[in-house]
Amino acid sequence: MSSLTDRIAAILPGAVVGRKPTIPVVRLNGAIGISVGLRPGLSLASVAPLLERAFSYPRASAVAIAINSPGGSPVQSQLIHTRIRALADEKKIPVFAFCEDAAASGGYLIACAADEIFADASSIVGSIGVVSSGFGFHELISRYGIERRLYTTGEAKAILDPFQPEKAEDVARLRKLQERVFDAFKQLVRDRRGARLPQDLDHELFSGAFWAGEDAKALGLIDEIGDMRSVLRARFGKKLRLRPIQAQRPGLIAQFMRQPPGAGEMRSLIDPREALATLEERALWSRLGL
Template sequence: MARIGSWWRTLALTLVAAALTGCVVISPFGGHDDALRETTVEGEGQAKILWLPVSGFISDAPSQHTFGLVTQPSTLATVSRALDKAEKDDAIKAVVLRINSPGGTVSAADEIYARIRRYHETTGVPVVASFGGLAASGGYYIAMAANTIIAQPTTVTGSIGVIILGVNATGLMAKLGLENQSYTSGPHKDIMSPLRQARPDEQAIVQRVVDSLYGRFVSVVEAGRPTLARDHLDEITDGRIFAADDALRLGMVDQIGHIDDVLALARREAGVDEARIVRYYRGQSAPATLLADSMARGGLDFKAAGVPIDLSVDAAAGPQPLYLWRPN
């Protein structure tokens, strides 16, 4: 009984922490505060530079945790809300996209890319993409909307390409004595079903989808990177990853530097000598630093809290095209 009581105390404290650090807590015991606030994390002056993190799996679906009580908005919703707010603030003179992501869904990455471009075209405000440790696949895709890209010396980037994850479980089913008895309205309705072997015509159908989305990715990269080494395009776009120095050599990024270099570049592109670096946040607890990440990736670390279960919902569940580098 003591262990059960401790578990529920831990859960209650975790929910309180989630509410204070920016998660949206939906509960029968009350509403939630979803207002978007602004805080200055460093600098001074009238001009502002918005620091906008894009972290973890890029998706247009909200993530849910803690028996559905805790919901965080999707990457797309977060970026869109931030740019909507920034669009109304004439003091915002530059935006820094701090990208630390392996990528995500094709649709979310493309929509974020389009939203960033629309913001820049509407306001004329320069956008700087700052790469963290990982800016791969869809993370690199959205950076194509930026005016300038600066990677840190230890960034891993690239992975330009598309993947649709699938599995064939027919061997396992045979061992278990199971048979597929699905009923479909057409011969391709159960395409990519794990319950049977894919036919050659179906493989061709899926490959055409992948090739189409891949073509979109390559065209976005070519449009966004005029300094790209075109004679190395096949190498750059074959899905491999690159270290920062190779990315610079190939024209995939404009500069290598650290956060101070990013902020100096943002001030230069904004045409100001000094500016306040601001961040937007939800909830009552404002981020104290540039790199503070409340509930990174939208999750709650129950294992760290001593609760040996995973209550998160995977936004990437189900077969779908992904701009994603995920070795595991």
């Protein structure tokens, strides 16, 4: 809840109530589009209310976005990026992104929504690329005499089924899709970073590699090394106030209504869906060495 001064200042002219520069802070932590247990993954649905409140904060001098994400869904990354830019343009408020442990892949895509990007010297930044992964179980089930029965109404409906041998035409179709997504990612980075990117290093920048903060700065992926408090105090003065924008917790009735069917029944100690989501998120962090 905002302070009494903030509430009074929202309805009275600035000359009546002395105000210090105030910057709302939105924290984006975790994998994008991957929900683990009761912790929702980053998505437009979970982030939009926080962004709306941040950009509607009375007389905000800017909005700060703290990012700590290994990436995830390209669609949700793009949706969050687009919403940040739409609100920034509508409210005419500058946006500063601060990379923490990592702003990689979709996390970096979101960071590009900011007017300026900052990182710690040890932050991991970049990983501009598209990845798909899976397993092949057809030899395993054959070894144990398991017969795979699959019925579809389209020849491409079961593309890359993990229980069938991989087909070259299926891989080619997947790679074409990846190239489409990759091209959109590259164009977004070029549009947002502009002349700050070296013109002769496209192959390195868009190789899927990632870098520590200083190297990311040299490549134009970020603007400066620095932490949020120090950077913003230097920019807006030592009397600056940072206002974290917190998610509003649903009431007990809302939480009960959101539970899936059977949630109140006796469940096994390990939920397979939650375990898989946890492994998927862990894999995203592990590829960065974190």
